[in-house]
């Protein structure tokens with residue numbers, strides 16, 4: 001259970017990283033090489049859902065693990081855990097936020113764009129929280145491959161964020177700034 | 182019964198997902214916004230669809246990142262009360 005819990009945690013984090021990158025790419029309105037825009041949109045969703053499934057496996061298996069000593073309340077209320085309450089609490093915070101994002105994502109047509117987008121902005125908060133939880137709570141921080149994965153993800157996300165904030169982010173930004181193509 | 186694809190211009194941000202899913206129905210202008218092919222006036226906002234395009238239109242409605250699209254079933258082609266946004 002311990003090993004399974006750790007591996008599912010990594011997979012979940014990696015998938016969330018991919019989902020955030022695809023979300024940003026989707027937002028720019030650009031297709032990616034051979035992938036049309038609607039495929040990116042679908043990939044973004046499906047990878048996010050897959051990541052959430054692995055997140056469920058991660059938490060579920062550690063609930064059953066005797067070493068992690070997770071109590072059911074730790075799954076929803078942060079900072080109560082017995083093992084590293086702060087770092088573990090960050091994991092709980094991330095879980096709660098992800099659930100909010102996924103539920104509002106799936107009910108998008110029901111709740112409207114405004115509410116959906118307001119909650120969806122949380123994703124930019126979720127990622128660093130989840131990464132901090134992995135680094136602070138995990139027992140693999142000392143191993144090189146994990147640090148490498150973490151650093152690569154952080155660099156990719158930082159680059160994507162800078163691109164997101166740059167004035168030429170939108171596919172149509174040239175035309176909209178008055179320069180006709 | 183005709184299916185009508187309604188574009189809410191106050192929501193649309195010209196992201197072009199719909200123009201990919203309905204290439205035969207929608208063209209894209211320089212700003213990225215969808216333009217109904219061969220249509221003018223109100224029919225650029227409430228676009229009558231051929232039955233063959235209905236499924237793709239449904240997909241576009243659920244994938245539009247701005248929730249700007251909706252499908253309506255109409256006896257007559259379009260309603261009088263709505264004006265085109267642009």
Ligand code: HEM
Nearest residue numbers: 016019020023024026027045048101102105106123126246
């Ligand atoms: C099933 C659940 C989800 C659905 C249906 C969904 C849907 C969407 C849609 C439609 C957009 C485009 C919004 C726009 O263009 O205005 C978007 C953007 C985005 N999504 Fe998701 N998403 C989901 C889950 C997630 C998760 C779990 C994450 C990350 C943990 C995430 C991260 C992002 C990011 C970073 C953006 C770009 C936002 C921006 O910069 O404006 N999404 N998502």
Ligand code: SF4
Nearest residue numbers: 193194196197199245
């Ligand atoms: S997918 Fe939606 S936002 Fe994008 S161009 Fe079509 S209607 Fe507008």
